[in-house]
Amino acid sequence: MRAHSTLTRRLLASALPVALLIGQDAAPGRADPLIGRTIGAYGLPGAIDTPTAEMLPDSTLGATVAYSNMARRNSIVFQALPRLTVVLRYSRVESTEERRGYIWDRSFDLRYQFLDEDPNSWRPAVAIGLQDFLGTGIFSAEYLVATKTINPRLRISAGLGWGRLAQQGSIGNPFGHRPDPDDEEGGKPNVDQWFRGDVAPFVSASWQATDNIYLTAEYSGDRYACETGDTEDCPRTPWLSDEDELKNRLNLGLTYQIGQNYQLTGYVLGGKQLGVQFTVAMDPRQSPFPSGTEKAPAPVRPRVARNADPEGWSGAWSADPTAHPAIQKALGDALADEGQVLESMALDANRAEVRIRNNRYIQQAEAIGRTARLMTRALPPSVETLVITSSQDGMPTSSVTLRRSDVERLENTEASQISEAAVLSSADPRPGNLVYTPGLFPRFSWSLRPYVSTSLFDPDEPFRYEVGAQLSGEYELMPGLILSGSVRQRAFGNKDQDAPGSLTVGEYKALDTDYNSNGVPRVRSDSRMYSGDKGPTVPRLTLAWYAKPTEDIYSRVTVGLLERAFGGVSGEVLWWPSNSRLALGAEINRVKKRDFRDVFGFRDYEVTTGHVSAYYDFQNGISTQLDIGKYLAGDKGATLTVTREFANGWRVGAWVTKTDMSTEDFGEGSFDKGVTLSIPLAWGTGQPSLRRVGGNIRSLSRDGGTRVSVRGRLYDTIRDSQSGQINQGWGRFWR
Structure with missing residues (x-):
């Protein structure tokens, strides 16, 4: 029995x-x-x-x-x-x-x-x-x-x-x-x-x-x-x-x-x-502004008849050394009005390639569609082949090749028709005859915004928060070489180092160790020690180098203050053909724990962590990620993440991490798990923007199964400009 x-x-x-x-795949007609x-x-x-x-x-x-x-x-x-x-x-x-x-x-x-x-x-x-x-x-x-x-x-x-x-x-x-x-x-x-x-x-x-x-x-x-x-x-x-x-x-x-x-x-x-x-x-799919409130794009400009511009149709203009710079400047200015950056351009009598950086539209397909329209307005009539290459942090990701005649013919048709006429491929990493836009690099940008930092599910205080101002800056010395950082000044909040029922700051520092009584390194359980500073803090200050050695391989090296609690060096490679649902990556980090108060000081604890990762996009809005390797506390295991993304940019997901750390050592919660929510600002404002709000919701911050937080990991950096995401958002090509 x-x-x-x-x-x-x-x-x-x-x-x-x-x-x-x-x-989910049962018989039809359900x-x-x-x-x-x-x-x-x-x-x-x-x-x-x-x-x-x-x-x-x-x-x-x-x-x-x-x-x-x-x-x-x-x-x-x-x-x-x-x-x-x-x-x-x-x-x-x-x-x-x-x-x-x-x-x-x-x-x-x-x-x-x-x-x-x-x-x-x-x-x-x-x-x-x-x-x-x-x-x-x-x-x-x-x-x-x-x-x-x-x-x-x-x-x-x-x-x-x-x-x-x-x-x-x-x-x-x-x-x-x-x-x-x-x-x-x-x-x-x-x-x-x-x-x-x-x-x-x-x-x-x-x-x-x-x-x-x-x-x-x-x-x-x-x-x-x-x-x-x-x-x-x-x-x-x-x-x-x-x-x-x-x-x-x-x-x-x-x-x-x-x-x-x-x-x-x-x-x-x-x-x-x-x-x-x-x-x-x-319903995240139902925006208050379903069609957005951005200004309409410039219309396609059909080419004039051959007898009206015989020199333009013959391609003789390409022999003029002043033609390329003039066309590149005009197109770059037009793209800037659309919130895009023309990084470089190659131009001859019959073909034009542009590498663009989209800084405005949540769907890369919309940025590509607007670029195609502007190219018909800026290029001489002999140019028939249009190649639009997306670039992220100096790395060319994917290319869309169009015939100009198709763009002119299909402007007022469904986006599916121009999709059938387009060819999507991995971008060639070689510069070829591309010419960088003069004066574009080095580039400096900055912003000053309020910030809100929250902590949920503390048994003594279910909701902790901190509000203040954040000054962020980014200096791109050359394509792919980026110095960036941020400074925060707290204004008010209840996220403090002295938490009820916990060690005081003095008692914690008197322990003079980064290990708990079970011998587990305190890598996240002491997160409160990094809160409540009255003076300015530097959450992040890094120098990152992004590169694309081959058509399908990307690389990143980041050094500096990687996050509020750890600094060091992080290296990563990613294999991802543009038209593939599968991507494979590997990352290794050598990090040291930062001081609680001294902005540039460090504590004694240091560790080498690393993971191999597999990513798979089911192309129905659901994607998965599996990471296997060593975590910040020295434990080894795996993390599985499942995310659902909607056409308007909403992302809702969940993850679970299980390592060889025992339940006793891990403490309450037994293993790490949580949900993640990412909401594009454009969804609520109607104005195009790449900015997002949201974050992770986890039951507790424990030491087991946690990774160093590195900004600009490769998969997240290039995902939106890969062919799979472009295809999913192709409905906004003519937007």
Whole structure:
């Protein structure tokens, strides 16, 4: 019986990832996933505390804040794929055992809808889910749930739940006993608990009373054992509150839809506890300015008839030594008005090649399209072949070759037609007869902007921040050789070196060591020591050299103060043919830990790190990256990153790192993982810009599995101007 239980449990535990792998390419003709109408207190489509089989519209990104005397839950939800919903949650639970009177718990959920609702029969939508499967166990649950639309206003959901969803009303434990959590620090998949222990039914109903009001009722197996001090069903005995037990298992809620993106919900738990919730959800693909507000490009200028300019059509002009400089200056000035830099140009009677640096448009295809238009206006009529080469930090990446006659003929057609006429290839790294634009190098640029630095999920202070001013500068001595840096001056914030419950600055420095009591180097756990400076700081000051030795190989060497905590030298090579989905790279770093206060001082700890990396673009907006090597603390392992990018430049991703550092040495969290969000400013302003906001969201800053932060890594530098990204954004060629 035990062998049967173990086998069944493993099959069920594998159901979610297996369904994910095979479900996306199932037979054609599948209906769209059943879309939810309300968000539950756990941040997913659902009733109040019980799940449903509903999804959000694909790519929806949302946030939920739910409050009751039982718990405070802050959730970020993302519809990663049409049938896969993911949630990162940060919850506060009152505790009689903690000195602060509460604990903050981090948890992560997955839900996958593997069966569609059939509107022409009684077949419901069916989903499987894992709740808090990477946390400490207080909200841990698994479920199988079905949802059916009875009529346009009424939906019914019913399912079976384990763990948190089966604290009462059990109908048995068909797959064996649910073991107590054995990971006091949390952060590891609690696979041995999945779909084990008592199982209990739950049911919910949602009724759309008006266009904006939804009424919800549910019958739940969650009786809030931890929150009411019931030690028998609480997996974390010290995490106890002293709230009164609920009167019954019935929860009621009312949701009011505010516009398209907001919901306000009030609910009653068990006939006793009141709660309120606010939700915001948006589709990153739907910009407030769908078409942008940038000025229209200059139109294509058709060539005059041959008899109107016989010298221009004959190519005799190319023998004039003043023609090339004059044309290059005129085209360079026109491109500058478009936010682009004409680095160099080669010109003869029939062919023109330009190397451009796009400083404005989030889609490289738009920069190429505008350049093609301007070339028709600046070049003599005999020039038929147009070659537009994209350049990043002095490295030519990819070339687009067009016939001028095609540009003239297809200007007012769909972008797909000019795409079929264009040839994309890896750029030739040799300068050939290219002539650099006079006076372009050396180049100096600077900016003065406010900055906001944040830190999330600290158990004592969930949100830490620092606000100030940052002066940044860049001096490009020659193409590919760049001196850059920044200076920050703090204005205010609560990110300080002296954190409650931690060593003071004096106590920390008195230790005179960069290793903790387990012998693990403090490479990130002392990040607070680099905060709170009253005077100016220098986060970064580097000299970088970028080169392209062959058509498919790129290189980078960076030396200096690489980041706020480390300085040294970093070297990297990347193999990436322009038309390839696959890229391979290798990086090695020799770094030393910087002083907390002395801008140019260093501490004793130094280490050599390095990784080999593989990148793959699925060309459906999803890309993956696998890094294998040695990390800052000397541990060895791998990092897997999965990112989804939309046509407007939004990027949402997640990563996980596992190394040979033990759970005990790593500490709370067990291994490194997190999510990343990058939002182009152009999405919100309508004005073209390459600037982005966002960053990484990780549960905790620990020493294991962390890399040195080097600005300008090759893959990120050249990715937007490679053929794959250009093709994905080709719809903006004529923008």
